[in-house]
Amino acid sequence: MRAWLQNVGRAVGTLANGMFVTLSTAIRTYRRKPFTTSFEYPERPVSVRPRYRGFHRFDLTACIGCDKCARACPVDCIYIDKEKAPPPAKGFVITGFTIDYTKCMFCALCVDPCPADCLYMGSNYDISCYTRDGCIVDYSKLPLEVAWGQDGLTPTAIHESKKVSLPVWTKT
Ligand code: SF4
């Protein structure tokens, strides 16, 4: 009988605890201010956690063009263009490093295999644009301080990078 009463007491206590947590969370949610009041977005950036997975950071000067990031990407949204470096230099010259953010799912699987540590997930979360073209970012056309910077990647910077004219191929 005593054990039974103890069990009933424990069950009631657990239930009350659970209901208290649910109720306090519901009240907190009800009292919460609107998102724009708390953060003043977009005038001021929203702070993110240190390990937030935002748009990438890429250092073109360190990349060796090994393709490991592109091979690791489960949705094939990294496109690397490269040419053989002119002798006596060895390796490749990266002429394009494009990520299609209409496909990227921010899984960060491309980051770990990079042997040169030149690709990371950044803290930028906003490259909103009016056309899908703005979601396709060629990091090799961006200035290094934008491509490698924590918060330099903006729709304006991406738009400017699309104006870079490439050498036109001509028949010899
Ligand atoms: S974060 Fe994931 S989906 Fe996006 S480019 Fe890297 S591997 Fe691909």
Ligand code: SF4
């Ligand atoms: S894995 Fe790193 S070094 Fe290799 S191509 Fe990708 S970014 Fe460049």
